[in-house]
Amino acid sequence: MSTTLTEQPRTQQSTKKPGLLHGLTWLVLRQHRTTTWIVVALVVLGSAAIIYERGQLADMLAGMGWPGKNVNLTQAPERFQYIAEALGALPIVLGVFIGAPLIASDQEHGTAHLVTTQSVQRRRWLAAKLTWCLALVLVATLVLSTLFFWWWEPYRDPLLAEWLSGSVFDNTGPMLAALSLFTTIGGIAIGMLLRRVLPAMLATFFFALVVQVAWGEFRDRLAAPRTITWPLNDDTPNFLDSGSAVEADRWISTADGQLYGWGTCAEPTEKATNACIKEHGIVNNMVEYFGYDQMPGMQWTGAAVLLGATAVVAVFVLWWASRRPL
Secondary structure (H helix, E strand, O other), X not given: OOOXXXXXXXXXXXXXXXXXXXXXXXXXXXXXXXXXXXXXXXXXXXXXXXXXXXHHHXXXXXXXXXXXXOOOOOXXXXXXXXXXXXXXXXXXXXXXXXXXXXXXXXXXXXXXXXXXXXXXXXXHHHHHHHHHHHHHHHHHXXXXXXXXXXXXXXXXXXXXXXXXXXXXXXOOOOHHHHHHHHHHHHHHHXXXXXXXXXXXHHHHHHHHHHHHHHHHHHHHXXXXXXXXEEEOOOOOOHHHHOOOEEXXXXXXXXXXXXXXXXXXXXXXXXXXXXXXXXXXXXXXEEEEEEEHHHHHHHHHHHHHHHHHHHHHHHHHHHHHHHHOOO
């Protein structure tokens, strides 16, 4: 009697685990798990500090009768300033401690050569590392900037924190994320080129510092200022003295619009001042200012510039790595 084999041969089952955490994704997360947990812990601590300080500020202002009573603090509370400064330093910290070592560490210890000589394509491996790094930075900064805006915005009048200052403008909306992504990708590129961790971190620190200083000079160029004119001897319009307007420049002018510097007729005596005003035909005050309603547009314009620069550097990193040995 013969037996006919009807059972189909077994096929090799895929060993790939379902979901996202497999292959390169799992490798990158495992390699950088310590950094990931440190960033998560810092975000949790920072969020807790902001939530707590917001509650403290609300209680303090309520005790002073705000909002029914007009309250202007002589200066922003110290803890508000400390947290604003810490957030302002975050793009530098992320660029130095996350961006700079990302590729430089693998190059210095030979991990990059080991990985890219296996079956994994170099560009694919690098793209996985960039995705992890930039996603971590994006999520962390968005959480903190959203909470900081939630703290500052309802209390911006008594806090006397000017919205166009770096402590507010660069720490809210999309700006903190955009600045952090740019300094981080800059650190990654510097590390890839220098191939050593400590020199890369040092160079990234100065790079991020220059970016912060240059951005401070560029901030008020993100929109055209508005102008307002009123008679020379009248009181300044109330909204210019509130937190909703940020003064950019101030002049005195003639009836036909000729402008003079604010101190043109600052004479030692009232009689000499009046004579100077009459001689020049000065009749008006003129102020250039930015309105609070311009803030979102200015932030998104600035973020678009920085995100565009981030994309350019990321493409350069991928291009360079695909043509040069790591």
